[in-house]
Amino acid sequence: MKRILLILIGIALLLQPALVRAAAQTPSGACLQAVNKELSREQRIYRTMLFGFTKAADAPLGDRRYDKEGNAWIKMRKNSWRSQTKGFGGATWSDAQMDLMVERDFMAATPVRRGIFETKKALTSELIPPLLQSFRAFRCRVEAVCKAVSLSIPQSGSTEGKILKVETPGCMDFAMSPVEACMLGAEKDADGTFAHKGDEAVARTYCTHVGQQLLERESDVLKLAVSYDAAYRSLLQFAGHFDLFLEEFRTSISTPIRQAVSLLGQLQQIPCFISQCDE
Amino acid sequence: MLICSGFLAALGASAVHAEHFSISKNPPASFEEIKKVVTEDIPKDLKKAQCGGWDTDQSVVGKIPVVTGVPGRDADPLGNIRSGMAKRNDNFIFPDEPTTKGLATACQPNVGNKDDPASQTIKVLQWTGFGPAENKREIEVPHPYFEDPPCVWRAGGEKLQPPLNEAKCREFCEFVNSPLFTFWDCRVSAPILDDAGNVVGTQCIQDGQKYTCTQDWIDLPFDGGDPNNSVDANLAGIIPQLKQFCDPNAPHPAAGLSNARSCRGEACRTVEGNNAPYMSYYRSYEASYRRDPVITDKNTDIASNNAQVACYGLYREFDPKTKVMEKEDQRCVIQMDVSQYPKSQQGKGDTKSDLADPDPSGPILRDPTFKESEDLWYQNLGGGMSFLNDKVFSEEFAKDLSTALLTADEAKQRAAQPFVDPKKTVADAALVRAFDDTVSNERGDKRTVTEWWQRLETDANRIFTRPVVRLFLPPAWSFGIDALDPILVQNANSPEGSDPAAVIRSDPRMLSIEAQLNAKEDTLGQVAKLLERNLLFTTQEEIIPFVYPLGSVTEFRAVKQAWITWRAIQKGADGSAPFPGEDEVNALIEKLEQYAIQAEGVRTLRAELPRYIGQLTARQQEIAAEIAAWEEKNLTAYRDYLVGLKQMDELRSTWRTLQQKYIDFHDKTNMPWCKNDRFTTSIYSLVSLWLPQREGQQGLDLDSDDVGSCEAQDGLPRFCVPENEKDLVFDFTHMEFTRAKTPVKIPVLKPTLVRLQLPLPPGHTETIQDPKALELPDFPPVPSIFAALSQQPFPQIKKPINAPDIIEVNRLLPSEPRMEQWKDVLTRATTVITNMNEAYKQFWDSIQMFDPAWREREKMPEPTCDTEDGPVPMQPLDCCGFGKVHCVHPEPDLLERIKRIGDRPAVLVKEDFQARGDPRKLPECDPKDHVCQTVLPEERSQVQGWQVQMPKESPDAETMIEKLRTNLREQTLTPAAEIRGNIPYEESATELYPVFDVPRAFDLRPPVKSSSSSSTQ
Incomplete structure (x- = not known):
């Protein structure tokens, strides 16, 4: 009994999309x-x-575009746009063609912006x-x-x-x-x-x-x-300021610091003749 | 051993040297402190000094004492200037009358047995009794028994208690001259004639006594008794005369060779053939020295003095330069009044103006063209600092420090080159030389002990300065390391005092970027942790979209059940009726069951990401493990190094003690009062007692520092200095962590599940219109990217060819045999220096110990002599025994010793500065003149450091991410953009296209220019 109920509910659910399809008529x-x-x-x-919006050649693979009629095209390979809309099943558009046929704002000169x-x-x-x-x-x-x-x-x-x-x-x-x-x-x-x-x-x-x-x-x-x-x-602004700081100061500060570092290493080996240095 | 430099140590009035002047160890907090030390403290200390300084207007000629009245050897003071000592004249001088007096005896020592008086006899010749008086025969007569020194021996081998003195020596002379040691002999004999004139016998008609030891007639009148009777002589009358022989002060009787008698002048110098058969056993000298006084600021120089010297024992003459002096040779005492010297010999020369030994290099001018009105930085104060020019700073820079810093002066390393000429690396000035008592004419200016000690110092500095392991890290902010990482935050606790500079210093970005590994124990571990921490990858997610059927098992089975029910109805009650499309329906039902089973497979997708991340982590772990292995190997070696350093510490303290002993010798032992020993004569006997001999050397070995190798056990010891040591530097400055630049891209699957459109059975009464529509394709396999990913190159750690080495402990630490050898050297050197101290102390104490003021200062008791009856007080001219108490001076160099006592005050005069050494010539460090601190060469292992390299990508090839995306896209869509495999998705292919759309990334960073001054406002 339960099983039949489930089946019926399942069928009822299944039928729903069918309604939409019916409306397409x-x-x-x-x-x-x-x-x-x-x-x-x-x-x-x-x-x-x-x-x-880029040119078709700059679009990555898998990018989809729509032509002036609203059909969807997908870039499957470089320079190769395909669509499964009726009537375009076998057609392959190149990037140039895609640029020509892509949907655009009717008030704009070019779709690329x-x-x-x-x-x-x-x-x-x-x-x-x-x-x-x-x-x-x-x-x-x-x-x-x-x-x-x-x-x-x-x-x-x-x-x-x-x-x-x-x-x-x-x-x-x-x-x-x-x-x-x-x-x-x-x-x-x-x-x-x-x-x-x-x-x-x-x-x-x-x-x-x-x-x-x-x-x-x-x-x-x-x-x-x-x-x-x-x-x-x-964030970029802050990073930009800091990069600027680093660049400006890098040479004038880090050069003496680097020189001082190698100096420090040598300082401890400078001869010292007072008795304190016998420590 | 004497070392002179520009300033001598200050001496207090109590002749105990003052503390060395030292500057506070804390760095000065302000310039005022420095000024105070330079203008107040140091001059005050110098004022307190009692001697020192220089006066180049005075010459040393005439200021070296000229000594008379004692034996010894004279010298030409300036004959060997560079050696610091005089040129010795090898001719032995023996002082003549009237200052030299003494006692001599003709009797032999050690005749017979000490304890057996019967054995103490000698054979002498006596008249036989017949014939002429010249007929002699041997008889045995008593002979005094004595050993060297004779003065304390009396009758029957009895030895008196020490000390020796002149009175006892006189008594010995009288003892030896007693009638006991004379014998009867006949001077003239005559034959006895009978009445016939025939000789029937002989009789002595004139007899006399002879001295036993000289067999000479006692020719003073006495009652001889019967000439034929040898024993009836009454010799009591000659005793005063015999005693008279024994007064050293009385004029010398011209004739009469008594057993013992006084001597004068050269007669006391009883060497081979001289004044035979006498041997002098006591001599007294009247010594004096005279020189010109030295002008000092006190002008109290005592320039002449007298002394009494008494020498006991049989006279021995030898050359202390060739013969090693022994204790038995120390036989003389010197009595001189030196109680005033500690005060009177004080006096200083110049200490400030007119440098006698100026630095020829001149002051350093780093910037000779400095103009006060223009240049911001003043560089001419010393070699390592630059100062802001206040005028320019205020006027042009408006006291804005940040702009001033942007015109920073180049701090070139100059501290190691404090000379105007940058090519010069060692000082021109050569110091006035140290010198010692080993100088001899044949060896030029070689000063054995000085040179040995200078070489020892250089070697000790080398072995106690262990190689250093240093680590260079790049600055924190230059390559993305966390600036607050603990390894780079040093000295979190600032030193005492509120120093505004400390705030800057504590900013980790401004700190020194060098960490010395010998500074902290844990530094190496910290370095390893630092590397590990910063080698963690950053990750970036990349979306890999794909489409997969949404499958619910329940749904598939429900549809399948619907078809089964429909089929059962179609097939009728017995299930045998065929219907069109039956095969397709059966196949459909099978397929639906497969769908139900495989639908669950989508869950394996959940494992994709963890698997990939797991692999990445494993790779990272490999990198960390490499670093950990390096760290492990090095830590063990490093820990051993630290343990070894502790052992070196013990040696170091031994060395320091030894150095202190050496300093004490110069400042205390050999400085009873201010004096300058330069240009006096070498006293070799002072050296004999402690200078170790080389094997096989005869006599005094003045070159005992020329040992064959450092392992030799004879002569002066020498360190075996390890060669080929180097400082190690681990240079990580080129280390790159590319994590900040290229993160690791992690692909993450983003599935879109789309429902399937499954065919449903028609109504019960309907049939299948188009069986072909019932065909279902196979369920698509679960896509996996993991397999593709495992073949991709991973970021890996790249070690260049010269990877960081393990610290080799053997290179840094001495091996065990070396430590043993060094310990041995230090022990032997300590013995040498200790004995040296003893010998010179003995010398100086011997002339001061009868001065009550000295005894009070030094807390010493009155000098006494140990006898069997307990300690006995002594007089200055007594001798307690050879080498005992103050009887410590050998006779052949008394002249040199008196000269040393009469030294000039401690002011350097013109010729002192001519006794200088040679400037140093690289790369040698000549121990004749220099003590050097050597610096090890550096070995920089590894410049590139470790690099974590991301796998390189060529710009044209598709990246891994792109490949994955394409891979998964084409599992759903064919190249013709149709749905692959006719999977019955509810959506059409075109409706699936948006799933594969990956949004584009913008780069908002402006293009990088070298000096962009554009504002981002």
Whole structure:
């Protein structure tokens, strides 16, 4: 009896992921996936602001990058990037190709940059303004993505030539193309309402919900990173001062000391003719 | 033995030498202290001195005493200047009348047996009784028995009690001259004629007495009695006349050879043929010496004096230079009034101005171009220090010490080269020479005992200065050692006095970086601990990410059970119905069971890290064990070394005692009052009693320091000095601990467990659509990195070819036979010096012991002579016995001895400075003039020290960490970035890529420039 119960519970647990898979079939599921993709891209780009982004040739083995469509590529060998996304199964990209195809901030000329935390010869206090600015930009982007999604939902048809003007409070205006997977407009019922209210509800609420969580998490991570950075730079500063001291004084003090040392050894053997030295 | 230097030791009025002036042992706390010592204490001490100093305007010519009235040999004072003694004139001088008087006898000593009076006879010739008086025959007559010295012998072999004196000698003369020792003889005989004129007999018509010993007629008138009767002579009348012979002061009777009589002048010098048959047995001399007085600050120099000398015993003449004096030769007493000398011979010369023996090198000027307005450092005060120039310091540097220190003066080592010419390594000035009583004309300026002692000092310094083992450590802050490690924190307790410099000194980073191993017992152990502590590796973690299936045994078995149930249903009640895909289902069930078994295998991953760390620790232990082995070997040897040092301490104290005895000889024994013995004549008899002979040498061996080898047991002893000794230096200054730079990377596995997607059975009524989907691959093996790691090179300790040696104890310590030889040498040398002291003390005490003031100072009793009836008081001219009490002077060098007593005061005059030695020529240390302190050569074993070397990595090759990462990545992903082996992970391959991402490390250090003045503000 117990065993059957366990089995049943086990089956019940097993079935849970199946639910998610089932959701992948629904339209809102595809939109959710698209939202995930966009948000993760924004988060990755934000992280490159903080920590920098190197050229593909300088990346270590095992590094993963995403191309403009959001597909994941992994560097298995030198100069060889592979992906198992459908359609790229057999393809190998070289470093140059990867540099060309890697996802990037659409406002930046090149994806390769030095991270804010990589700045040398700066105190952490000086890094705070750029860090905050990056975070604000990130927040704007996330909100823009969500706005774009909600603007795309009533749309239908192809995305050719369509440009949305996304305005979010406190940020500059973005011109973005609609999110294809979230164009649920085609699913409209005959009466003009959406066939699947559920899908629409999900699609509308999901992005803001996830976006909020993402921003919270990233702000906590940023706090942690800044405190670590502050501690490390203070240590470096002290070590730097001490190295300076050692360098400046090394020759002028250690040379006489070394000479004095060899002198000391000889002093005890200098002839001494007073009776005290007979001790 | 006399040593003179620029200043002589101070003598108190009581002729007990004062303490040597010494400076306090504590280093001075301020310049004022130094000033006080130099300008006050030393001059005060010098003022107290009673003699010393110099006066180069005076010459020594005429100031060496000229002695008359005693036998001996004279000399030319300046004939052998460099030897410090006079050039002896070998011609023996014997003083003539009227100052020399004495008594001589013709009788022979030791005739017959002392206890048997009947044997004490000699044969003499007497008239036979017939014929002419010239017919003699031998008869036996009594003869006085006596031994040397004769004065105390009387009739019948009776010996009187000592002491000998002139009265007893006179009595002996009278005793020997008594009628007992005369015999009848006939001078003239005549034949008795009968009436026929025929000779019928002979009769003596004139008889007389003859002296027994000389067989000479007693030719003074006396009542002879019947000439034919030999026994009826009344000799009472001649006794006063015979007595008259015995007065040394009375004029000498011209004729008459009595048995004993007085002698005068040369007649008392009864050597071969001279004044035969007499032998002088008592002589008295009137000696005197005269010289020019020496001008001192007191001008109380007594420059002339008289003395009475009495010598007892049969006269013997010999040359003390060739014949070793024995106790029997010490027969004379000297009576001279020297009670004033301790006060009168005081007097100083110059002690400050106009140096007679200046240092020719001149003062040191390290920086002749010093300008007070420009230069910060003043270097001209001595050879080892630089002083801040206050003017420049205040004006230009605003009294800022840190900037002043940055323009530090180079403290070149100069203390061992206190000369202007850096090529010179030894002093030019040669000291005025020491000298002793072994100087002789034939040997030039060789002074045996001085040279022997100087060589002994040099050798003793060598053997008592053991080789040193030194350890050089690099400065703490230069290579990452902990600066507060106890070995580098020395002298935590600062010495007394609040010295602001002590604060700096106690900062371990500023301390001397040399630890001498002979300073502390435990230093070697500390060194080893230091090395061990600092060879610990630092570690750095490197993440090795990989993916592994999350496997729960329960889950696999649950799925398997689900399939089994489904299969059973499909197969029907009897289990025999086939269904499509049955084989695949069976295979699946098998696989699931395998999964269940192998899923637990992931736990072995927990052991990976401890295994690797264990290996690393084992390697580190090997390094520590190597150091421990080195330490162990050396500690044992070092402990033995320390034990041996203690034995040396005992020898050292013996040596110090001996040195003190030597100093006491110079300052006390041979300095009864201020005097300068230079240019007097050598008194060889003073040397005879203690200078050891070399084997096979006859006579006085003045060269007894020329022993063949140091092992010789004859002659003056010499140390066997070990050769080939060296100081050892362990030089660790190039030691590198690379721990601070390259830590050891420890790979740590970071597994990400991903669930598997297992196929579940369809509904009971459904069939398997695609049997191929049921294929499960084999469970992936547990990845292990340990095997790959064990082949990696580990950091290891690299010992260069010349690794630090064990301290070889044999090199540092003398072996046992050497210690024995040194002990033996010290014993023999102590004997020599002790006896030397005794001999000279005997000499000086003998002329002072009748001075009550001296007896009171020295706490000595009145001089007495031991007799059978107890001690008997003595007079100055008495002799208690040969070599006893004050009867200690041999006769042949009385002249030299009186000359020595009459020495000039202790002020160095012009010629004293000409008796100097040669400057030293390297590398010898000539014992003629120099006592040297030698320095051992240094052997620096090992310059590189130990190095802990991290395995070298070539910049292009993949590091071990990278290889491990790739290894484990490819256990999950194929090179085409697919999931290897089709393991049914729930995530797709692309979703697994983030697992393998390792964050990049930033280097925030600015690029290093040589002189970066940029601020980091």
